[in-house]
Amino acid sequence: MNPRLKVAAACVVLIGAAGYAGYRLGVSEGASAMQGPSMAGATAAPGNVDPQTGKTVLYWHDPMVPGQRFDKPGKSPFMDMQLVPVYADGNSADASGVTIDSRVTQNLGIRTAEVKPAQASSMLDAAGNVAIDERSVQVIQARTSGFVQHVGVRATLDPVRRGQTLVTLYAPDWVAAQQEYLAVARLSQGDLSDAAKARMLQAGMTPAQADAVVRSGKLQTAQGIASPLDGVVTEIAVREGMTVTPGMTLFRLADLGQVWVIAEVPEAQARGITPGQVVTVSTTAAPEPVTGKVDAVLPDVNPATRTIKVRIVLPNHQRKLVPGMFANVRFQGGKQPDMLQIPSEAVIRTGQRTIVMVDAGAQGYVSTEIRTGHETDGMTEVLSGLSAGQKVVTSGQFLIDSEASLRGTSTRLASPTEPSAPAMPESGSMGQGAKP
Template identity: 45%
Template sequence: MKFDTSSRVQLGAAAFALALAAGGFGYGLANWRYEDAATAPAQNGRKILYWYDPMVPSQHFDKPGKSPFMDMELVPKYADEATGGDPGVTIDPARTQSLGLRVMEARTGTLGSNLTATGTIDFNERDVAIVQARSGGFVSRVYARAPGDVIGAGAPLADILVPDWAGAQAEYLAVRRTGDAGLSRAARQRLLLLGMPEGIVAAVERSGRPHNVVTISTPTGGTIKTLGVRAGMTVASGQTLAEVNGLGTVWLNAAVPEAMAGKLRPGQSATATLAAYPGEHFAGRIAAILPSIAAESRTLSVRIELPNGGGRLRPGMFASVDLGGTARPALLVPSEAVIQTGKRALVMLALPQGRYRPAEVRTGAEAGGQTEILAGLAEGEKIVASSQFLIDSEASLSGIEARPIADATGATRAEAASIGAYRTTGEITGIAGDRITFNHEAVPALKWPAMTMTFRLGAPALARGFKKGDRVAFSFDQTANGPVIRTLRREVGQ
């Protein structure tokens, strides 16, 4: 079938008209949808503050449409979902019971010590006696001793025959018979210098005949750690024959985590418990904190000295130890109420009218299920002690910023609420009523570039004394009604 040129032109014109009509209809349909979304709040009586992408809740839009970040529609934020400058997640009170929410107050209480560690019982290395031969000789007799035996003080170990003593003792006896007191004292002193015990010399004086066999005994009681004497062997002067470790006290060498190092001091009390004696507690004290830390376990060794009445504590026993410490007053919250994110710690505030908001806190020590709050909370503030992770997730999706704690300038908890969460600098370009406009620097935390922007003053008095052209540093919060100035000060040099 053939078409002439005029027919082709007419057909093209009709197609163009049809496309134009379809495009107009599509535009009208899309426009109707946007207008319907914009007018819907007026129909149901709820006022829309702005639209936002739930995945990027900090970015606000004044119109509905597609998110520039995700392939999804923007979501409206209604005025009745937030309250002025104090945003929060609103939960129907009827649902709090089904969620298992428990609300508690931050209270000042006594923080007990909870420094516990484990370790093993060891010998007290300060209570060691070394038994040596004072003169060279021959072992003529040994007593039934072996390493590991527990002996008392003065227990005999071996008899040693010392040939050199016989001649010296005979000379001493001969001098004594002359009656010369001076020569007798000199001869007696010579016997002591040869290594003879005072008891041997006294025995020679009583009996009137030489004693060249000496019994080697232990100066202290304890356990024989080493024994190096055997019958018939030759010993030299100064040779070590035995090593005896006392058992009156023992050491408990505890492995303490590195993080606890600053909480320990020598002389601090400690209480040990052992599986061998259930229900019993053994009190001692920290004798020393060793200077090195085990690289593998990141622990330091703490030496605790324990009395060992009856020798019940035996080296090698395993023990748990409470390192004590002084109880002190502190602001406390249940440990389960603290959310650790890795970079910061949060608690969930329970606000009036069923609202909840995260608050950043700085935590201290933990003991007995209670955590110390160093900053970020005031006594009496209510927090959520259970199911707070669900509320925190909802707050994150809704773009609700956590209430910040004081910065490093030393502000108190009461002052922390008046410091804005975000800070930057800029030049004032206009002041009108409760509004102030800045040409400000970038705000990396919000991914804002440098730009000119109008902020609402948290209090009109903040702008008193300032004028257009002033360079200032300011802090602000992101609220449901837009950014609000919290602090305002001139830059140094202005």
């Protein structure tokens, strides 16, 4: 072989060996960095008793990096915090709760509240909107063919008074009926006059219009249609110069002396509301709350908010409540017996169950299924599942659930039919750092 080729081959072999040695050195250093405190100067081993708690330690871990386990205490290589011990009684086969070291409880922000019997509030607040009382709506229609000479109101929501002229018409049929009456009235008095007056009413004239012709004895060519109530105009379908036909809608009027309030009540709390129940309605326009009564619980559920509409009749003598105005409705109830109550923030609804995390002392935090009632002023009524004196977690429930997922305990928040997160496999060797 050529000497030059031999030298080149030897150089290639040396370069390859050096590269492989560098690769192995990098892998070894990376593994040492991941192992962190588990490899450097270990003076403690799993199975030792924690002198502060008297519990047997299985391993240490960083709660923020749940896939890593270490065989001794120390500072986490991932976060600027100390490793947390995991005790044997918190991961035993018969453990039903999650035990968290007291040193970590405050850092995790876990707060509890005691289950206490208290007087259940009989008041329920709900949001609502002012609406027109549809029973007060009146439709003004044309009773005969005619021509519009003058319109007294020109815009919707204009206020009108009882007796105010809304529109003035020239109706040929009315003119003919008046002429017939006047001709008969000049010739005779009695049955013929009465029949001629009835003819005017049959043509569509109101009794007041017919009486005006009888009193004056003159032809009334322009006939006005007056408002039958004090209220507002909600619809105008006629303008000057138009031709109207019998049955044509000219106006729609609404009386605002009494209004409706449509309140949105959560469907879980609507069962205690009955027609005739007294309510108090507050608005920004009314200086004082107004008292009204429940008219009906409407069979209509909002699929987005899961609320039921409750219709309330409210007096509005000063006309300060107008349609569309926001209102706060407070439903008054009778005296209720003492019931167990917990803060509403402690209640967790998974979709199939309603549960709370109970502080069971030495057993740790245990999930408990409950049945709830009314919710008022941040407190929820407990119908079953808890007893007075127990403590429920009001903050940090999902951190406890994450810890339960790590340990594979039965206190997961998921319902029995929901797949729970798989438990983390045991590390093959506690002295070899972490295994995901």
